[in-house]
Amino acid sequence: xxxxxxxxxxxxxxxxxxxxxxxxxxxxxxxxxxxxxxxxxxxxxxxxxxxxxxxxxxxxxxxxxxxxxxxxxxxxxxxxxxxxxxxxxxxxxxxxxxxxxxxxxxxxxxxxxxxxxxxxxxxxxxxxxxxxxxxxxxxxxxxxxxxxxxxxxxxxxxxxxxxxxxxxxxxxxxxxxxxxxxxxxxxxxxxxxxxxxxxxxxxxxxxxxxxxxxxxxxxxxxxxxxxxxxxxxxxxxxxxxxxxxxxxxxxxxxxxxxxxxxxxxxxxxxxxxxxxxxxxxxxxxxxxxxxxxxx
Numbered sequence: 001x002x003x004x005x006x007x008x009x010x011x012x013x014x015x016x017x018x019x020x021x022x023x024x025x026x027x028x029x030x031x032x033x034x035x036x037x038x039x040x041x042x043x044x045x046x047x048x049x050x051x052x053x054x055x056x057x058x059x060x061x062x063x064x065x066x067x068x069x070x071x072x073x074x075x076x077x078x079x080x081x082x083x084x085x086x087x088x089x090x091x092x093x094x095x096x097x098x099x100x101x102x103x104x105x106x107x108x109x110x111x112x113x114x115x116x117x118x119x120x121x122x123x124x125x126x127x128x129x130x131x132x133x134x135x136x137x138x139x140x141x142x143x144x145x146x147x148x149x150x151x152x153x154x155x156x157x158x159x160x161x162x163x164x165x166x167x168x169x170x171x172x173x174x175x176x177x178x179x180x181x182x183x184x185x186x187x188x189x190x191x192x193x194x195x196x197x198x199x200x201x202x203x204x205x206x207x208x209x210x211x212x213x214x215x216x217x218x219x220x221x222x223x224x225x226x227x228x229x230x231x232x233x234x235x236x237x238x239x240x241x242x243x244x245x246x247x248x249x250x251x252x253x254x255x256x257x258x259x260x261x262x263x264x265x266x267x268x269x270x271x272x273x274x275x276x277x278x279x280x281x282x283x284x285x286x287x288x289x290x291x292x293x294x295x
Contacts, residue, residue, distance in 0.1 A: 001263065004043055012239075030278055043236075043265050063096045071103065080112070081265055083113065085141035086115055091154070098177065112180065143158060179196060184203060204236065243268060253288035
């Protein structure tokens with residue numbers, strides 16, 4: 001099991017009251033420490049404002065944030081957990097992903113979801129369609145992004161989006177940028193993961209729930225004629241369970257390892273964006289008998 005970290009951007013008010021330049025310098029320092037400690041990956045969320053309530057506090061835009069983190073690190077993998085596809089044209093999303101993959105020398109993974117934070121959508125002028133419509137848009141965006149990150153030019157004509165002979169150069173350094181579908185839905189989201197994704201990412205769930213869902217989704221793979229071993233699984237863990245060092249955190253990390261999940265991602269610096277908090281989490285992961293990089 002690999003272990004990744006959310007990088008502070010401000011959206012959980014971890015930088016409330018901080019000078020933005022000081023906060024960014026701290027995020028870079030945390031990213032470099034995480035790489036030195038051996039964490040497998042670093043991740044960003046795609047919020048425009050703070051969560052759960054929008055406040056007049058900093059929230060760094062995710063693609064810009066990850067591009068800069070790529071320049072500050074050498075080996076750790078980078079990605080989104082996850083972007084809201086409706087916030088950007090999907091062809092542009094693919095172009096951004098390929099660009100970051102080049103900047104990072106082949107370390108980028110693109111996580112994609114349908115979006116959920118209503119006040120954010122409305123404030124930025126996107127409206128807020130019903131969930132069924134958002135999932136349908138999500139499905140078409142996956143069609144476009146999948147074509148755009150594959151070799152050759154991309155063409156797609158859907159009800160909501162289209163591209164015509166679109167060029168995405170430079171190509172990614174990786175033969176294919178790993179595509180992650182994020183969401184807990186049992187039907188449409190899981191089906192989209194089976195069709196398009198290299199990885200299915202769950203959010204805010206416990207090990208027993210995820211173990212059951214992995215079994216279900218592997219069954220969906222078999223029914224669709226896909227080898228279940230070609231779909232990886234990850235989970236963004238419930239933050240509050242990972243903020244405090246000690247045996248309870250060690251035991252929970254061990255429980256995740258027992259599920260056979262490929263990766264967990266946590267945010268131990270959500271309340272305390274310090275080097276000490278991050279190092280303490282690394283020690284508890286090791287105490288659970290888990291290698292940070294999954295080796």
